[in-house]
Amino acid sequence: MKIKVNDQVKILKGKDRNKTGKVTQVFSAENRVVVEGLNLMKKHLRTRKQNEKGQIIELAAPLRAENVMLVCPKCGKTIRVGYKEETGSKKRVCRLCKEIID
Numbered sequence: 001m002k003i004k005v006n007d008q009v010k011i012l013k014g015k016d017r018n019k020t021g022k023v024t025q026v027f028s029a030e031n032r033v034v035v036e037g038l039n040l041m042k043k044h045l046r047t048r049k050q051n052e053k054g055q056i057i058e059l060a061a062p063l064r065a066e067n068v069m070l071v072c073p074k075c076g077k078t079i080r081v082g083y084k085e086e087t088g089s090k091k092r093v094c095r096l097c098k099e100i101i102d
Protein backbone atom coordinates (compact mmCIF):
# COMPACT_ATOMS: atom_id res chain seq x y z
CA MET A 1 0.00 0.00 0.00
CA LYS A 2 1.48 3.30 -1.09
CA ILE A 3 -0.83 5.47 0.97
CA LYS A 4 -0.52 5.75 4.72
CA VAL A 5 -2.46 7.36 7.55
CA ASN A 6 -1.86 11.15 7.77
CA ASP A 7 -0.85 11.42 4.12
CA GLN A 8 -2.31 14.28 2.13
CA VAL A 9 -4.04 12.93 -0.94
CA LYS A 10 -5.94 14.30 -3.89
CA ILE A 11 -9.08 12.57 -5.07
CA LEU A 12 -9.12 11.76 -8.78
CA LYS A 13 -12.63 10.40 -9.21
CA GLY A 14 -16.14 10.88 -7.92
CA LYS A 15 -18.00 13.85 -6.53
CA ASP A 16 -15.01 15.14 -4.56
CA ARG A 17 -12.66 14.97 -7.53
CA ASN A 18 -9.72 17.40 -7.29
CA LYS A 19 -10.16 17.96 -3.57
CA THR A 20 -7.37 17.19 -1.16
CA GLY A 21 -7.55 15.90 2.36
CA LYS A 22 -5.84 13.91 5.05
CA VAL A 23 -5.99 10.12 5.16
CA THR A 24 -7.50 8.96 8.44
CA GLN A 25 -7.79 5.23 7.79
CA VAL A 26 -6.19 2.70 5.47
CA PHE A 27 -7.65 -0.71 4.68
CA SER A 28 -4.82 -2.44 2.89
CA ALA A 29 -6.67 -5.73 2.43
CA GLU A 30 -9.41 -3.95 0.51
CA ASN A 31 -7.04 -1.40 -1.02
CA ARG A 32 -9.18 1.45 0.27
CA VAL A 33 -8.53 4.65 2.18
CA VAL A 34 -10.70 7.06 4.13
CA VAL A 35 -10.05 10.76 3.60
CA GLU A 36 -11.12 13.16 6.34
CA GLY A 37 -14.26 15.09 5.45
CA LEU A 38 -14.39 13.85 1.86
CA ASN A 39 -16.53 11.35 -0.03
CA LEU A 40 -19.22 11.84 2.60
CA MET A 41 -22.15 9.50 2.59
CA LYS A 42 -25.36 10.18 4.41
CA LYS A 43 -26.38 7.50 6.79
CA HIS A 44 -29.76 7.30 8.39
CA LEU A 45 -29.88 6.31 11.99
CA ARG A 46 -33.02 4.64 13.12
CA THR A 47 -34.80 5.74 16.22
CA ARG A 48 -34.57 3.55 19.23
CA LYS A 49 -37.29 5.19 21.26
CA GLN A 50 -40.62 6.59 20.30
CA ASN A 51 -40.83 10.37 19.97
CA GLU A 52 -37.17 10.45 19.01
CA LYS A 53 -36.35 11.82 15.61
CA GLY A 54 -34.38 9.78 13.14
CA GLN A 55 -30.95 11.26 12.55
CA ILE A 56 -28.93 11.62 9.41
CA ILE A 57 -25.21 11.59 9.92
CA GLU A 58 -22.46 12.02 7.37
CA LEU A 59 -19.65 9.55 7.23
CA ALA A 60 -16.51 9.61 5.14
CA ALA A 61 -16.80 6.50 2.97
CA PRO A 62 -13.68 4.60 1.91
CA LEU A 63 -12.27 5.37 -1.54
CA ARG A 64 -10.38 2.99 -3.77
CA ALA A 65 -6.66 3.66 -3.38
CA GLU A 66 -6.18 3.95 -7.16
CA ASN A 67 -8.62 6.87 -7.17
CA VAL A 68 -6.44 9.00 -4.94
CA MET A 69 -2.97 10.36 -5.47
CA LEU A 70 -0.43 11.26 -2.86
CA VAL A 71 0.44 14.93 -2.44
CA CYS A 72 4.13 15.39 -1.75
CA PRO A 73 4.61 17.22 1.58
CA LYS A 74 7.73 18.87 0.20
CA CYS A 75 6.82 20.12 -3.27
CA GLY A 76 3.01 20.04 -2.92
CA LYS A 77 2.47 18.24 -6.21
CA THR A 78 0.44 15.11 -6.77
CA ILE A 79 2.95 12.38 -7.35
CA ARG A 80 3.46 8.76 -8.13
CA VAL A 81 5.30 7.20 -5.27
CA GLY A 82 8.73 5.80 -5.88
CA TYR A 83 10.76 3.65 -3.54
CA LYS A 84 14.28 3.85 -2.31
CA GLU A 85 16.24 1.35 -0.27
CA GLU A 86 17.90 2.93 2.70
CA THR A 87 19.69 1.10 5.49
CA GLY A 88 17.71 -2.03 4.83
CA SER A 89 14.27 -0.44 4.79
CA LYS A 90 12.19 0.67 1.87
CA LYS A 91 11.30 4.35 1.92
CA ARG A 92 8.74 6.16 -0.15
CA VAL A 93 10.21 8.89 -2.23
CA CYS A 94 8.80 11.71 -4.38
CA ARG A 95 9.71 11.16 -7.99
CA LEU A 96 9.71 14.91 -8.66
CA CYS A 97 11.73 16.45 -5.83
CA LYS A 98 13.37 13.19 -4.63
CA GLU A 99 12.35 13.90 -1.07
CA ILE A 100 11.85 10.92 1.22
CA ILE A 101 8.27 10.94 2.39
CA ASP A 102 8.25 8.45 5.26
Ligand SMILES: [Zn+2]
Nearest residue numbers: 072075094097
Ligand atom coordinates in the same frame (compact mmCIF):
# COMPACT_ATOMS: atom_id res chain seq x y z
ZN1 LIG B 1 8.01 16.27 -4.03
